[in-house]
Amino acid sequence: MPLFEYTALDSKGRKKNGFVDAVTVQSAREKLKADGFFIVNLASAAVATRGKERVSFPIFVRFSRSDLASMTRQLSTLLRAGLPLVQALEALVEQMEKPAVRKTLSGVRNLVNEGASFHEALAQYPGVFPPMYIQMCRAGEAGGFLDEIMKRLAGTLEKEVQIRGRIAAALVYPVVMTVIGGGLLLFLLAFVVPQVISIFSDLGEKLPLPTRILLFLSGVVSKYWFLMILAAAGLLVLYVFLNRSRKFGMTLDAWKLKIPLFGGLSLKVATVRLSHILGTLLASGVPLIRALEVVGDVLGNRVLSEAVQQAGVSVSRGGSLADAFRASGVFPPILPRVVAVGEQSGDLSGMLTGIADTYEEEVARTIQAMTAALEPILIVVMAMMVFFVVVSILLPIFELNQLVRSG
Numbered sequence: 001m002p003l004f005e006y007t008a009l010d011s012k013g014r015k016k017n018g019f020v021d022a023v024t025v026q027s028a029r030e031k032l033k034a035d036g037f038f039i040v041n042l043a044s045a046a047v048a049t050r051g052k053e054r055v056s057f058p059i060f061v062r063f064s065r066s067d068l069a070s071m072t073r074q075l076s077t078l079l080r081a082g083l084p085l086v087q088a089l090e091a092l093v094e095q096m097e098k099p100a101v102r103k104t105l106s107g108v109r110n111l112v113n114e115g116a117s118f119h120e121a122l123a124q125y126p127g128v129f130p131p132m133y134i135q136m137c138r139a140g141e142a143g144g145f146l147d148e149i150m151k152r153l154a155g156t157l158e159k160e161v162q163i164r165g166r167i168a169a170a171l172v173y174p175v176v177m178t179v180i181g182g183g184l185l186l187f188l189l190a191f192v193v194p195q196v197i198s199i200f201s202d203l204g205e206k207l208p209l210p211t212r213i214l215l216f217l218s219g220v221v222s223k224y225w226f227l228m229i230l231a232a233a234g235l236l237v238l239y240v241f242l243n244r245s246r247k248f249g250m251t252l253d254a255w256k257l258k259i260p261l262f263g264g265l266s267l268k269v270a271t272v273r274l275s276h277i278l279g280t281l282l283a284s285g286v287p288l289i290r291a292l293e294v295v296g297d298v299l300g301n302r303v304l305s306e307a308v309q310q311a312g313v314s315v316s317r318g319g320s321l322a323d324a325f326r327a328s329g330v331f332p333p334i335l336p337r338v339v340a341v342g343e344q345s346g347d348l349s350g351m352l353t354g355i356a357d358t359y360e361e362e363v364a365r366t367i368q369a370m371t372a373a374l375e376p377i378l379i380v381v382m383a384m385m386v387f388f389v390v391v392s393i394l395l396p397i398f399e400l401n402q403l404v405r406s407g
Contacts, residue, residue: 005103008037063100063128065164069157071101072133076150085146086113104128117141131294132156132277139285149284156280159356163269163363170367174374181382188389190225193218196393207396214392246302253302257330261373265366270299271332272359274308279352288348289316303330321348332359 006028008016016037020028025042032039071092078088089109096102104125111121119138122129133153140149193214207215221228242248257263274295281291292312296305311324322340325331335355342351 005042006032006037006039007041008032008039010038011036063098063104065157066161067098067101068128068133069154069161071096071105072150072157073154076147076154079147079150085118118146131297132281135286135290135294136281136284139281143285152280152284156276159276159360160273163272163360166364166367167265167269170371173371174378177378177382181378181385185385185389186221186225189214189218189221191222193389193393194222208392208399210388210392211396214389250302250306253304256301257303261370265363265370266301267304267330267332268359268363268366270301270304271335272356272363274299274304274331275335275352275356275359279349279356282349282352288321292321307331 006016006018006020010016020031029039029042032042074092074095075088078091079085083091086109089105089112093102093105093109096105107124108118108121111124112118117138118141119134122134122137136149136153137146140146243252257267259266277298278291278295281294282288286294289312292308292315296308296312299305299308307325307328307330310328311321314324314327315321320340320343322336322343325339326333326336338351338355339348342348345351
């Protein structure tokens, strides 16, 4: 049954937004009137969702990758239980709690019910369903094993969510410590230090060097803190603007892969994503060249994406995928070796899945090692900053005591 989105006023004149299931717009209107609502706007949820999806930015999309993984797992279960696709989508619409998820699934269901194929309906929501998702569903529909494809998709998405969760959890402590420590230091320099140091400045004695340095930093922060914020915002805007250009973006992405600790982790995460998605696409029946095109769009690094696209060109001309990966010089050496074995044995998808699992464990160990290394480093840095502030304040006090005793 189609889903309609409404905006209405209740009996007390309060504005209400929600959804209603009905066969037609007229029946939906009658349902709302029977419930005592005065209708302001009523439209098909599928139409509303598609319109918003095309103009929205990814940061505002409320359909997260975790939601997509959960929905895919449930749809896989329903399809494997023997439910037709439309009925499975209807069941998902009824049990999903998030409005964004319900609207999207309702739109897909309506399109499928109107005669569109499943992958064509998914393609109407490019901000929700990535190209990899659509291509795998297309292959599953063509081969008649959509239920198995949804199971593989659910596993792929769950692994990606797991890796993102590990990285986010590892960064929570360093980020919180940096923000709190930096904020506290700025507060001391802007408001506390000037009042304390001014007492000693009035005595006319020459202050120690650490105290003069602290007083200089404090003066800069207290006088120009607003300009510093504007400069930081300007640099951020400049970075975003330059990052959109191909030349600067490629240079930046290449530099990201060379950052100590973080560069190696980024490359490993990209290798996991490349291997797992490419292996899953090939196992689902997607042709190699098309699979490489899809993978090139989801790696999140333009240097690696360019290397994958060039590999696709090389393969289309009859070259070896392993040789193309090796010639790029950006992937870990083990990847082209594994790909070469997979090409020779005829089990490229299985070899890629195996290397993805291996590197996923390596990513987990790298994250754990980084967390263990960052915590003491942050503690030492913050302790040194606090020590410098304390020493800079105490030195004039000691000198003042000596002057009092000698006088």
